[in-house]
Amino acid sequence: MPGLPPIPGPWADLPFFSDAYPAIAAQLTGPDILPPAEQRLAALDLCPPEACRVVILGQDPYPTPGHAHGLAFSVEPDVRPLPRSLNNIYKEMQDDLGGAPVNGDLRFWARQGVLLLNSSLSVPAGQAGAHAKLGWSALTRQVLARLSDRPRAFVLWGGHAQKFRDAITGDGHLILASAHPSPLSARRGFFGSRPFSSVNNWLRTQGDTPIDWIGST
Template sequence: MPWGTFLKIGEQIMSRFPQGWETFFEEEIKKDYFQQLWKTVQHEYYTTTVYPPGKDVFAVFKLVRPEDVKIVLLGQDPYHGKNQANGIAFSTASAITPRSLANMFKELKSDLDIDHPSNDLSGWVAQGVFLLNTILTVREHQPLSHQELGWETFVLNVLNFLNSNNKVILYCAFGNQAMKMYSKINGIKSENILRYGHPSPFSYDKYFKGTRPFSQINSWLEFHDLTPINWAQ
Protein backbone atom coordinates (compact mmCIF):
# COMPACT_ATOMS: atom_id res chain seq x y z
CA MET A 1 0.00 0.00 0.00
CA PRO A 2 1.49 3.42 -0.92
CA TRP A 3 2.52 5.55 2.06
CA GLY A 4 0.22 8.43 1.10
CA THR A 5 -2.79 6.11 0.91
CA PHE A 6 -1.88 4.25 4.07
CA LEU A 7 -1.42 7.37 6.16
CA LYS A 8 -4.51 9.22 4.93
CA ILE A 9 -6.64 10.63 7.74
CA GLY A 10 -9.66 12.48 6.37
CA GLU A 11 -8.25 15.00 3.95
CA GLN A 12 -4.76 14.99 5.43
CA ILE A 13 -2.00 12.97 3.77
CA MET A 14 1.64 12.59 4.61
CA SER A 15 3.23 12.19 1.20
CA ARG A 16 6.66 11.04 2.37
CA PHE A 17 8.49 9.63 5.34
CA PRO A 18 10.05 12.09 7.82
CA GLN A 19 13.54 12.94 6.57
CA GLY A 20 16.15 10.64 8.03
CA TRP A 21 13.59 8.17 9.34
CA GLU A 22 12.94 6.48 5.98
CA THR A 23 14.63 3.18 6.90
CA PHE A 24 12.70 2.86 10.13
CA PHE A 25 9.28 3.70 8.68
CA GLU A 26 9.75 1.61 5.54
CA GLU A 27 10.21 -1.48 7.71
CA GLU A 28 7.65 -0.59 10.36
CA ILE A 29 4.62 -0.06 8.13
CA LYS A 30 5.04 -3.56 6.70
CA LYS A 31 4.43 -5.16 10.09
CA ASP A 32 1.06 -6.67 10.91
CA TYR A 33 0.65 -4.82 14.20
CA PHE A 34 1.22 -1.44 12.53
CA GLN A 35 -1.22 -2.08 9.71
CA GLN A 36 -3.89 -3.08 12.23
CA LEU A 37 -3.02 -0.07 14.40
CA TRP A 38 -3.34 2.33 11.51
CA LYS A 39 -6.58 0.78 10.31
CA THR A 40 -8.03 1.34 13.79
CA VAL A 41 -6.64 4.87 14.09
CA GLN A 42 -8.01 5.88 10.68
CA HIS A 43 -11.43 4.60 11.69
CA GLU A 44 -11.22 6.64 14.88
CA TYR A 45 -10.43 9.82 12.94
CA TYR A 46 -13.33 9.21 10.57
CA THR A 47 -15.90 8.46 13.29
CA THR A 48 -14.97 10.57 16.32
CA THR A 49 -12.80 13.53 17.35
CA VAL A 50 -9.17 12.54 17.77
CA TYR A 51 -6.08 14.56 18.64
CA PRO A 52 -3.58 15.68 17.49
CA PRO A 53 -4.66 16.72 13.97
CA GLY A 54 -3.78 13.99 11.49
CA LYS A 55 -0.97 16.00 9.94
CA ASP A 56 0.72 16.24 13.36
CA VAL A 57 0.65 12.61 14.51
CA PHE A 58 4.32 12.19 13.56
CA ALA A 59 5.29 15.85 13.98
CA VAL A 60 8.19 15.18 16.35
CA PHE A 61 9.85 12.94 13.74
CA LYS A 62 9.84 15.80 11.24
CA LEU A 63 11.84 18.09 13.53
CA VAL A 64 14.95 15.98 14.18
CA ARG A 65 16.82 13.26 12.33
CA PRO A 66 17.45 10.06 14.32
CA GLU A 67 21.23 10.52 14.36
CA ASP A 68 20.75 13.96 15.95
CA VAL A 69 18.67 12.70 18.89
CA LYS A 70 20.67 13.16 22.10
CA ILE A 71 17.91 12.87 24.70
CA VAL A 72 14.67 10.92 24.81
CA LEU A 73 11.96 12.34 27.07
CA LEU A 74 8.75 10.31 27.01
CA GLY A 75 5.28 11.62 27.69
CA GLN A 76 2.13 9.52 28.13
CA ASP A 77 -0.49 10.41 25.51
CA PRO A 78 -1.50 13.65 23.75
CA TYR A 79 -3.49 16.41 25.40
CA HIS A 80 -7.14 15.55 24.86
CA GLY A 81 -8.61 19.05 24.62
CA LYS A 82 -9.30 21.09 21.50
CA ASN A 83 -6.31 22.95 19.96
CA GLN A 84 -3.83 21.54 22.49
CA ALA A 85 -1.97 18.50 21.13
CA ASN A 86 0.63 19.21 18.44
CA GLY A 87 2.43 15.87 18.11
CA ILE A 88 5.22 16.76 20.54
CA ALA A 89 5.09 15.38 24.08
CA PHE A 90 4.42 18.01 26.79
CA SER A 91 4.30 20.73 24.11
CA THR A 92 1.05 22.41 23.06
CA ALA A 93 -0.25 24.72 20.37
CA SER A 94 -2.52 26.39 22.93
CA ALA A 95 -1.74 29.66 24.68
CA ILE A 96 -3.12 28.07 27.85
CA THR A 97 -0.36 26.17 29.62
CA PRO A 98 -1.32 22.64 30.76
CA ARG A 99 -0.54 21.99 34.41
CA SER A 100 2.29 19.49 33.87
CA LEU A 101 4.01 21.83 31.41
CA ALA A 102 3.50 24.75 33.81
CA ASN A 103 5.29 22.73 36.50
CA MET A 104 8.13 21.93 34.09
CA PHE A 105 8.50 25.64 33.43
CA LYS A 106 8.49 26.35 37.19
CA GLU A 107 11.35 23.91 37.64
CA LEU A 108 13.18 25.36 34.61
CA LYS A 109 12.95 28.81 36.21
CA SER A 110 14.13 27.51 39.58
CA ASP A 111 16.89 25.41 38.05
CA LEU A 112 18.38 27.71 35.40
CA ASP A 113 16.47 30.99 35.86
CA ILE A 114 14.92 30.60 32.40
CA ASP A 115 11.46 31.78 31.43
CA HIS A 116 10.44 29.75 28.40
CA PRO A 117 8.89 32.06 25.78
CA SER A 118 5.98 29.83 24.72
CA ASN A 119 4.23 26.48 25.19
CA ASP A 120 5.74 25.24 21.93
CA LEU A 121 8.74 22.98 22.65
CA SER A 122 9.78 22.40 19.05
CA GLY A 123 12.95 24.39 19.76
CA TRP A 124 14.01 21.71 22.21
CA VAL A 125 13.31 18.95 19.70
CA ALA A 126 15.38 20.70 17.02
CA GLN A 127 18.35 20.55 19.41
CA GLY A 128 18.00 16.80 19.92
CA VAL A 129 15.46 16.46 22.74
CA PHE A 130 13.11 13.79 21.38
CA LEU A 131 9.77 14.58 23.06
CA LEU A 132 7.80 11.46 22.19
CA ASN A 133 4.52 10.28 23.69
CA THR A 134 4.10 6.58 24.45
CA ILE A 135 0.68 6.77 22.76
CA LEU A 136 0.45 9.07 19.74
CA THR A 137 -3.30 9.66 19.44
CA VAL A 138 -6.26 10.13 21.80
CA ARG A 139 -10.02 10.67 21.65
CA GLU A 140 -11.28 14.08 22.70
CA HIS A 141 -11.73 14.29 26.49
CA GLN A 142 -10.81 10.61 26.92
CA PRO A 143 -7.24 10.26 28.21
CA LEU A 144 -5.61 6.89 27.46
CA SER A 145 -8.46 6.01 25.10
CA HIS A 146 -5.94 4.78 22.50
CA GLN A 147 -3.96 2.73 24.97
CA GLU A 148 -3.06 -0.80 23.81
CA LEU A 149 -3.97 -0.19 20.17
CA GLY A 150 -0.36 -0.78 19.19
CA TRP A 151 1.27 2.60 19.78
CA GLU A 152 3.30 1.22 22.68
CA THR A 153 4.84 -1.38 20.35
CA PHE A 154 5.59 1.31 17.78
CA VAL A 155 7.28 3.55 20.36
CA LEU A 156 9.35 0.71 21.80
CA ASN A 157 10.53 -0.08 18.27
CA VAL A 158 11.46 3.58 17.82
CA LEU A 159 13.48 3.49 21.03
CA ASN A 160 15.24 0.28 20.05
CA PHE A 161 16.05 1.80 16.66
CA LEU A 162 17.56 4.88 18.28
CA ASN A 163 19.46 2.89 20.89
CA SER A 164 21.00 0.62 18.27
CA ASN A 165 22.03 3.46 15.96
CA ASN A 166 23.10 6.27 18.29
CA LYS A 167 26.44 5.89 20.07
CA VAL A 168 25.47 8.12 22.99
CA ILE A 169 21.89 8.82 24.04
CA LEU A 170 20.30 9.87 27.32
CA TYR A 171 16.93 8.54 28.44
CA CYS A 172 15.18 10.94 30.79
CA ALA A 173 12.24 9.48 32.71
CA PHE A 174 9.62 11.80 34.14
CA GLY A 175 7.63 9.28 36.18
CA ASN A 176 7.22 5.51 36.41
CA GLN A 177 5.49 4.95 33.06
CA ALA A 178 8.47 6.28 31.12
CA MET A 179 10.80 4.18 33.24
CA LYS A 180 8.78 1.04 32.49
CA MET A 181 9.13 1.70 28.77
CA TYR A 182 12.86 2.36 29.03
CA SER A 183 13.37 -0.92 30.91
CA LYS A 184 12.22 -2.79 27.79
CA ILE A 185 14.86 -1.30 25.48
CA ASN A 186 17.37 -3.84 24.22
CA GLY A 187 20.81 -3.31 25.74
CA ILE A 188 20.00 -0.06 27.53
CA LYS A 189 22.65 1.02 30.04
CA SER A 190 21.60 2.22 33.48
CA GLU A 191 24.15 5.03 33.37
CA ASN A 192 22.31 6.47 30.38
CA ILE A 193 19.09 6.97 32.34
CA LEU A 194 18.12 9.94 34.50
CA ARG A 195 15.00 9.34 36.56
CA TYR A 196 12.67 11.93 38.10
CA GLY A 197 9.12 12.17 39.37
CA HIS A 198 6.36 13.31 37.05
CA PRO A 199 5.61 17.06 36.85
CA SER A 200 1.84 16.51 37.15
CA PRO A 201 0.04 18.38 39.97
CA PHE A 202 -0.36 15.08 41.81
CA SER A 203 3.37 14.46 42.17
CA TYR A 204 5.09 17.79 41.50
CA ASP A 205 5.68 18.91 45.09
CA LYS A 206 6.85 15.52 46.35
CA TYR A 207 8.77 14.07 43.42
CA PHE A 208 9.62 16.75 40.82
CA LYS A 209 10.08 20.11 42.52
CA GLY A 210 13.73 20.89 43.20
CA THR A 211 15.13 17.97 41.20
CA ARG A 212 16.88 20.28 38.68
CA PRO A 213 16.55 17.97 35.66
CA PHE A 214 17.48 20.58 33.07
CA SER A 215 20.90 21.41 34.50
CA GLN A 216 21.55 17.72 35.18
CA ILE A 217 20.75 16.83 31.58
CA ASN A 218 23.19 19.47 30.36
CA SER A 219 25.88 18.23 32.75
CA TRP A 220 25.40 14.71 31.37
CA LEU A 221 25.70 15.99 27.79
CA GLU A 222 28.85 17.98 28.55
CA PHE A 223 30.41 14.95 30.26
CA HIS A 224 29.83 13.02 27.02
CA ASP A 225 31.25 15.84 24.87
CA LEU A 226 27.85 16.82 23.49
CA THR A 227 26.47 20.34 23.11
CA PRO A 228 24.17 21.24 26.01
CA ILE A 229 20.57 22.25 25.36
CA ASN A 230 19.54 25.90 25.22
CA TRP A 231 16.34 25.46 27.19
CA ALA A 232 15.28 29.05 26.43
CA GLN A 233 14.54 28.11 22.80
Protein backbone atom coordinates in the same frame (compact mmCIF):
# COMPACT_ATOMS: atom_id res chain seq x y z
CA MET B 1 -3.26 5.26 4.19
CA PRO B 2 -6.12 6.90 6.12
CA GLY B 3 -5.57 8.38 9.52
CA LEU B 4 -1.78 8.75 9.51
CA PRO B 5 0.71 10.96 7.68
CA PRO B 6 3.62 9.66 5.63
CA ILE B 7 6.36 7.89 7.59
CA PRO B 8 9.45 10.04 8.30
CA GLY B 9 12.14 8.56 6.08
CA PRO B 10 14.91 8.05 8.66
CA TRP B 11 12.55 5.97 10.81
CA ALA B 12 10.74 4.14 8.00
CA ASP B 13 12.66 0.88 8.41
CA LEU B 14 11.31 0.26 11.93
CA PRO B 15 9.22 -2.94 11.84
CA PHE B 16 6.30 -1.10 13.44
CA PHE B 17 5.51 0.73 10.25
CA SER B 18 4.90 -2.47 8.30
CA ASP B 19 3.59 -4.65 11.14
CA ALA B 20 1.27 -2.40 13.14
CA TYR B 21 0.88 0.90 11.32
CA PRO B 22 -1.89 -0.21 8.90
CA ALA B 23 -4.14 -1.59 11.67
CA ILE B 24 -3.73 1.54 13.79
CA ALA B 25 -4.35 3.79 10.79
CA ALA B 26 -7.63 2.04 10.11
CA GLN B 27 -8.88 3.02 13.57
CA LEU B 28 -7.88 6.69 13.42
CA THR B 29 -10.90 8.07 11.63
CA GLY B 30 -13.10 11.04 12.41
CA PRO B 31 -12.38 14.65 13.30
CA ASP B 32 -12.10 14.08 17.06
CA ILE B 33 -8.75 12.25 16.94
CA LEU B 34 -5.89 14.42 18.19
CA PRO B 35 -3.48 15.72 17.08
CA PRO B 36 -4.44 16.27 13.43
CA ALA B 37 -3.17 13.48 11.18
CA GLU B 38 -0.51 15.62 9.51
CA GLN B 39 1.07 16.34 12.93
CA ARG B 40 0.87 12.86 14.42
CA LEU B 41 4.47 11.87 13.64
CA ALA B 42 5.89 15.37 14.07
CA ALA B 43 8.27 14.38 16.87
CA LEU B 44 9.97 11.76 14.68
CA ASP B 45 9.93 14.06 11.67
CA LEU B 46 11.70 16.89 13.53
CA CYS B 47 14.27 14.67 15.25
CA PRO B 48 15.81 11.98 13.05
CA PRO B 49 17.95 9.32 14.79
CA GLU B 50 21.29 10.77 13.78
CA ALA B 51 20.37 14.17 15.26
CA CYS B 52 18.83 12.87 18.49
CA ARG B 53 20.79 13.61 21.67
CA VAL B 54 18.06 13.58 24.33
CA VAL B 55 14.78 11.67 24.61
CA ILE B 56 11.92 12.91 26.80
CA LEU B 57 9.18 10.30 26.98
CA GLY B 58 5.59 11.33 27.58
CA GLN B 59 2.36 9.37 27.76
CA ASP B 60 -0.22 10.56 25.24
CA PRO B 61 -1.18 13.79 23.47
CA TYR B 62 -3.16 16.50 25.21
CA PRO B 63 -6.87 15.65 24.76
CA THR B 64 -7.91 19.31 24.47
CA PRO B 65 -8.53 20.39 20.84
CA GLY B 66 -5.97 22.94 19.69
CA HIS B 67 -3.28 21.88 22.16
CA ALA B 68 -1.44 18.78 20.89
CA HIS B 69 0.71 19.14 17.78
CA GLY B 70 2.71 15.94 17.80
CA LEU B 71 5.46 16.60 20.37
CA ALA B 72 5.15 15.38 23.95
CA PHE B 73 4.33 18.18 26.43
CA SER B 74 4.45 20.87 23.70
CA VAL B 75 1.54 23.06 22.61
CA GLU B 76 0.97 25.66 19.93
CA PRO B 77 2.51 29.03 20.87
CA ASP B 78 -0.81 30.80 21.38
CA VAL B 79 -2.18 28.31 23.94
CA ARG B 80 -3.04 29.99 27.25
CA PRO B 81 -3.11 28.96 30.00
CA LEU B 82 -0.45 26.30 29.62
CA PRO B 83 -1.45 22.71 30.36
CA ARG B 84 -0.76 21.95 34.00
CA SER B 85 2.02 19.43 33.36
CA LEU B 86 3.85 21.88 31.11
CA ASN B 87 3.37 24.63 33.65
CA ASN B 88 5.04 22.42 36.26
CA ILE B 89 7.87 21.64 33.84
CA TYR B 90 8.46 25.38 33.50
CA LYS B 91 8.34 25.85 37.29
CA GLU B 92 11.05 23.22 37.69
CA MET B 93 13.08 24.79 34.88
CA GLN B 94 12.81 28.18 36.57
CA ASP B 95 14.21 26.70 39.76
CA ASP B 96 16.84 24.67 37.90
CA LEU B 97 18.04 27.17 35.29
CA GLY B 98 16.56 30.52 36.30
CA GLY B 99 14.23 30.89 33.33
CA ALA B 100 11.69 29.20 31.06
CA PRO B 101 10.44 29.58 27.46
CA VAL B 102 8.07 32.43 26.65
CA ASN B 103 5.34 30.06 25.42
CA GLY B 104 4.55 26.35 25.28
CA ASP B 105 5.93 25.60 21.81
CA LEU B 106 8.87 23.21 22.30
CA ARG B 107 9.73 22.66 18.66
CA PHE B 108 12.96 24.57 19.23
CA TRP B 109 14.02 21.77 21.60
CA ALA B 110 13.40 19.22 18.83
CA ARG B 111 15.58 21.21 16.44
CA GLN B 112 18.43 20.85 18.94
CA GLY B 113 18.10 17.06 19.05
CA VAL B 114 15.52 16.55 21.80
CA LEU B 115 13.00 13.86 20.83
CA LEU B 116 9.71 14.67 22.58
CA LEU B 117 8.03 11.32 22.13
CA ASN B 118 4.67 10.22 23.49
CA SER B 119 4.17 6.49 24.00
CA SER B 120 0.77 6.91 22.31
CA LEU B 121 0.63 9.20 19.31
CA SER B 122 -3.13 9.71 19.23
CA VAL B 123 -6.02 10.39 21.59
CA PRO B 124 -9.74 11.02 21.13
CA ALA B 125 -10.72 14.54 22.16
CA GLY B 126 -11.55 14.67 25.85
CA GLN B 127 -10.52 11.06 26.52
CA ALA B 128 -7.03 11.04 27.99
CA GLY B 129 -5.36 7.65 27.77
CA ALA B 130 -8.02 6.11 25.54
CA HIS B 131 -5.47 4.95 22.93
CA ALA B 132 -2.94 3.57 25.41
CA LYS B 133 -3.63 0.02 24.21
CA LEU B 134 -4.04 0.78 20.53
CA GLY B 135 -0.57 -0.55 19.67
CA TRP B 136 1.63 2.56 19.70
CA SER B 137 3.82 1.12 22.48
CA ALA B 138 5.56 -1.10 19.93
CA LEU B 139 6.77 2.02 18.16
CA THR B 140 8.02 3.49 21.45
CA ARG B 141 10.06 0.38 22.19
CA GLN B 142 11.53 0.24 18.70
CA VAL B 143 12.49 3.93 18.79
CA LEU B 144 14.20 3.53 22.16
CA ALA B 145 16.02 0.44 20.94
CA ARG B 146 17.19 2.28 17.82
CA LEU B 147 18.46 5.17 19.94
CA SER B 148 20.38 2.83 22.24
CA ASP B 149 23.11 2.53 19.61
CA ARG B 150 25.24 5.25 21.22
CA PRO B 151 25.18 7.17 24.52
CA ARG B 152 22.17 9.45 24.81
CA ALA B 153 20.19 11.07 27.61
CA PHE B 154 16.80 9.52 28.35
CA VAL B 155 14.32 11.36 30.58
CA LEU B 156 11.54 9.14 31.95
CA TRP B 157 8.91 11.09 33.85
CA GLY B 158 6.39 8.96 35.75
CA GLY B 159 5.66 5.28 36.11
CA HIS B 160 4.22 4.90 32.62
CA ALA B 161 7.40 6.15 30.93
CA GLN B 162 9.56 4.09 33.25
CA LYS B 163 7.85 0.90 32.04
CA PHE B 164 9.82 1.38 28.81
CA ARG B 165 13.20 1.55 30.52
CA ASP B 166 14.02 -2.04 29.54
CA ALA B 167 13.88 -1.02 25.87
CA ILE B 168 17.01 1.11 26.43
CA THR B 169 20.03 -1.13 26.01
CA GLY B 170 23.78 -0.68 25.86
CA ASP B 171 26.15 1.33 28.01
CA GLY B 172 26.99 4.96 28.62
CA HIS B 173 23.50 6.48 28.62
CA LEU B 174 22.20 9.01 31.08
CA ILE B 175 18.81 7.75 32.32
CA LEU B 176 16.85 10.15 34.52
CA ALA B 177 13.71 8.73 36.13
CA SER B 178 11.45 10.75 38.42
CA ALA B 179 7.82 11.47 39.17
CA HIS B 180 5.65 12.86 36.36
CA PRO B 181 5.15 16.66 36.19
CA SER B 182 1.39 16.20 36.47
CA PRO B 183 -0.24 18.08 39.38
CA LEU B 184 -1.09 14.66 40.84
CA SER B 185 2.55 13.66 41.23
CA ALA B 186 4.91 16.61 40.68
CA ARG B 187 5.47 17.10 44.42
CA ARG B 188 6.42 13.45 44.84
CA GLY B 189 9.82 13.77 43.20
CA PHE B 190 9.54 15.84 40.04
CA PHE B 191 10.04 19.19 41.72
CA GLY B 192 13.66 19.42 42.76
CA SER B 193 14.88 16.77 40.31
CA ARG B 194 16.75 19.34 38.17
CA PRO B 195 16.58 17.35 34.90
CA PHE B 196 17.60 20.21 32.61
CA SER B 197 20.90 21.03 34.26
CA SER B 198 21.57 17.30 34.73
CA VAL B 199 21.18 16.64 31.01
CA ASN B 200 23.36 19.62 30.10
CA ASN B 201 26.08 18.64 32.56
CA TRP B 202 26.11 15.15 31.08
CA LEU B 203 26.24 16.47 27.51
CA ARG B 204 29.29 18.53 28.48
CA THR B 205 31.02 15.39 29.78
CA GLN B 206 30.41 13.88 26.33
CA GLY B 207 32.04 16.87 24.65
CA ASP B 208 28.64 17.92 23.31
CA THR B 209 26.84 21.27 23.22
CA PRO B 210 24.26 21.81 25.99
CA ILE B 211 20.59 22.21 25.11
CA ASP B 212 19.24 25.76 25.16
CA TRP B 213 16.11 24.87 27.10
CA ILE B 214 14.93 28.44 27.63
CA GLY B 215 15.29 29.78 24.11
CA SER B 216 17.65 32.56 25.06
CA THR B 217 19.97 32.17 22.08
